[in-house]
Amino acid sequence: MTTQPVKPYLTLPTQSNFIGVDFHRNDLEEPLRNRQYLDGFTAATEIVIKARFKVENRLRLQEFLKVEEASLALVVSANCPATRYRINAEEQLGDAKIQVVPVTIPNGLTSQQLILTAKLVVKKPPVQLSPLGASKVGSVLWDNTIRLQLEGSGSTFPTQEHEFRPDEGGALASWRFDFSGANLRGRASRVRLLINQQNKKFLKGILDNPNHGTNLETIRMFKYAVACSLMDYCSSNHEEFKRAQYSFSDKGSLGFHLINFLKTHIRNGNVPLPISSYLERYYTEVEYREKIRGILQSNISDDILI
Amino acid sequence: MKLNFPMPQLLYPRLELNPGYESWALIEQIITSPLVVLEDPALVDELEDMLDWGHVGGQTSIEHSKILAAGLVKIAKKHGYPNSPNNDQKRKADTEMAIFLHNQMTISRNEAAHEGVWNAMSCYFCPAVVRWRWLNDRGENEAINEEDEVEKIAISERWFTQSKPERHAFGRLWWRAELLKDNETNNDPYWIISSLMEDEQVQCTERGLFVTHREAIICLVKQHLKEIKPHQPRMQIFRSAIKNLRRLALVLDLDTISKSQEFNSLINKCYSEALACHTHT
Numbered sequence: 001m002t003t004q005p006v007k008p009y010l011t012l013p014t015q016s017n018f019i020g021v022d023f024h025r026n027d028l029e030e031p032l033r034n035r036q037y038l039d040g041f042t043a044a045t046e047i048v049i050k051a052r053f054k055v056e057n058r059l060r061l062q063e064f065l066k067v068e069e070a071s072l073a074l075v076v077s078a079n080c081p082a083t084r085y086r087i088n089a090e091e092q093l094g095d096a097k098i099q100v101v102p103v104t105i106p107n108g109l110t111s112q113q114l115i116l117t118a119k120l121v122v123k124k125p126p127v128q129l130s131p132l133g134a135s136k137v138g139s140v141l142w143d144n145t146i147r148l149q150l151e152g153s154g155s156t157f158p159t160q161e162h163e164f165r166p167d168e169g170g171a172l173a174s175w176r177f178d179f180s181g182a183n184l185r186g187r188a189s190r191v192r193l194l195i196n197q198q199n200k201k202f203l204k205g206i207l208d209n210p211n212h213g214t215n216l217e218t219i220r221m222f223k224y225a226v227a228c229s230l231m232d233y234c235s236s237n238h239e240e241f242k243r244a245q246y247s248f249s250d251k252g253s254l255g256f257h258l259i260n261f262l263k264t265h266i267r268n269g270n271v272p273l274p275i276s277s278y279l280e281r282y283y284t285e286v287e288y289r290e291k292i293r294g295i296l297q298s299n300i301s302d303d304i305l306i
Numbered sequence: 307m308k309l310n311f312p313m314p315q316l317l318y319p320r321l322e323l324n325p326g327y328e329s330w331a332l333i334e335q336i337i338t339s340p341l342v343v344l345e346d347p348a349l350v351d352e353l354e355d356m357l358d359w360g361h362v363g364g365q366t367s368i369e370h371s372k373i374l375a376a377g378l379v380k381i382a383k384k385h386g387y388p389n390s391p392n393n394d395q396k397r398k399a400d401t402e403m404a405i406f407l408h409n410q411m412t413i414s415r416n417e418a419a420h421e422g423v424w425n426a427m428s429c430y431f432c433p434a435v436v437r438w439r440w441l442n443d444r445g446e447n448e449a450i451n452e453e454d455e456v457e458k459i460a461i462s463e464r465w466f467t468q469s470k471p472e473r474h475a476f477g478r479l480w481w482r483a484e485l486l487k488d489n490e491t492n493n494d495p496y497w498i499i500s501s502l503m504e505d506e507q508v509q510c511t512e513r514g515l516f517v518t519h520r521e522a523i524i525c526l527v528k529q530h531l532k533e534i535k536p537h538q539p540r541m542q543i544f545r546s547a548i549k550n551l552r553r554l555a556l557v558l559d560l561d562t563i564s565k566s567q568e569f570n571s572l573i574n575k576c577y578s579e580a581l582a583c584h585t586h587t
Contacts, residue, residue, distance in 0.1 A: 043360070044362050075561060079515065084484075084485055085415060085518065086518035086520070088561040107416075108315050108417075109414070109415050109416065110415075111416045119559055121562045137558075137563055137566050138558040138559045138560065138563035139558060140558065161358075
């Protein structure tokens with residue numbers, strides 16, 4: 001099967017020896033990963049992202065792309081589909097091996113998900129054009145994209161404050177899941193995470209900005225407990241999963257959130273576990289429970305929960 | 307729990323709709339009820355307990371939303387409410403409501419992205435206007451066919467949404483005003499939504515990630531409104547022009563071009579090609 005080139009000029013693959021990028025939040029050392037949750041995000045959070053470009057050799061890169069005389073720019077764009085907001089920043093490609101391009105996303109303008117894209121773009125085309133080289137302003141020669149989930153913003157995982165009744169634990173309870181069955185319009189079932197509004201200590205622990213306090217541990221434990229609870233639910237309701245009542249692609253469904261959450265928070269090193277393959281197979285309840293327990297026991301450790 | 311933040315945003319009552327909740331039967335009743343029934347506020351009283359607010363910002367009162375709802379009813383009455391509206395009345399009412407909501411709500415994009423805000427507006431505060439505007443395309447006297455699931459879903463997405471506020475009866479209006487507001491004009495910043503037809507606005511606001519290229523879309527819209535002649539198939543031309551621009555966005559970075567001199571000529575090229583295509587055929 002032949003493949004048609006998407007772009008009519010030379011471009012680089014995302015994983016290239018010539019150029020790479022790491023996205024960092026503020027000045028945190030750890031680079032952001034694809035599908036990572038941005039801890040502590042609220043509507044009032046101003047997000048500063050620094051794209052750290054690594055360019056091995058500018059001259060060789062331009063020679064390879066047949067744009068020797070062109071002026072190139074490193075562009076970073078942040079794009080929020082839920083709020084239709086986009087902001088970008090750019091800097092001219094220089095000789096330095098590492099170039100940092102910061103982009104500041106103001107508060108109140110993002111929600112649910114943020115897409116970060118780093119690009120190498122033609123700012124000024126070369127005078128002498130090569131047949132294979134890019135000839136127009138704005139031609140994208142290389143790009144790399146990651147998606148971030150904005151935690152606490154709602155739809156990534158529907159969370160609601162709730163007053164717990166005495167038989168639900170009263171003021172001492174922290175949270176629980178509210179699972180509901182398939183709906184009247186034939187769509188997949190829904191899930192909500194209910195947070196106890198009376199438990200102020202717990203609320204403070206998970207809502208405050210983790211970068212300025214000691215709440216990271218609370219958040220880690222919270223995610224661990226949520227993961228366990230989800231797994232338990234899957235295990236005890238495996239028959240319903242088998243009957244495909246839980247769609248894994250329908251946005252907002254239990255299956256959708258489940259896969260999204262587990263892919264992000266339970267990983268084997270840097271590789272997400274193939275959770276969907278576990279869930280979609282037709283195991284018996286006992287086998288199912290064993291498989292799920294296996295995932296939890298073998299993979300949850302200090303460096304796995306983010 | 308109230309948290310202090312430097313820039314409080316206004317938080318509106320949210321109605322998180324979830325089938326399986328106790329009030330779901332009531333929601334079903336609301337979206338299938340005729341206009342006369344929906345005019346009785348007692349019908350939706352039960353939903354008040356389900357209203358919720360976000361955490362970050364200043365909560366607005368239920369009365370504030372009721373005042374907004376009264377404003378929407380007033381606009382609807384100006385355009386024929388409670389009689390079934392024709393297409394012209396629908397378009398004019400949409401435009402006025404979009405400007406009204408955008409001016410009066412002063413809501414942030416983060417808050418507007420929460421579907422619950424719009425669900426509360428349609429199912430609790432202003433159900434009669436939704437029924438009036440989105441009854442069905444066959445006229446007021448015909449009841450909604452319960453058996454016709456496709457139509458039921460198509461109508462219900464105007465009432466409540468879980469992922470597509472651009473389809474919601476009120477959410478779509480606010481987003482149109484937000485995305486198509488011309489910030490360069492002091493005289494009438496909403497002149498674009500007043501001038502565009504329904505399908506043209508859909509092209510501008512419902513095309514996934516491309517919607518975020520606001521500058522390019524506004525530039526294309528201005529070109530369209532400047533060049534289009536009354537006898538030309540304006541919707542087809544605009545649709546083709548948007549598609550041309552989307553195709554170019556695959557290989558060109560619109561963010562970079564928008565700051566260069568080539569931007570206008572690129573938009574011009576996209577539009578001219580669409581115009582030529584439809585004029586010749």
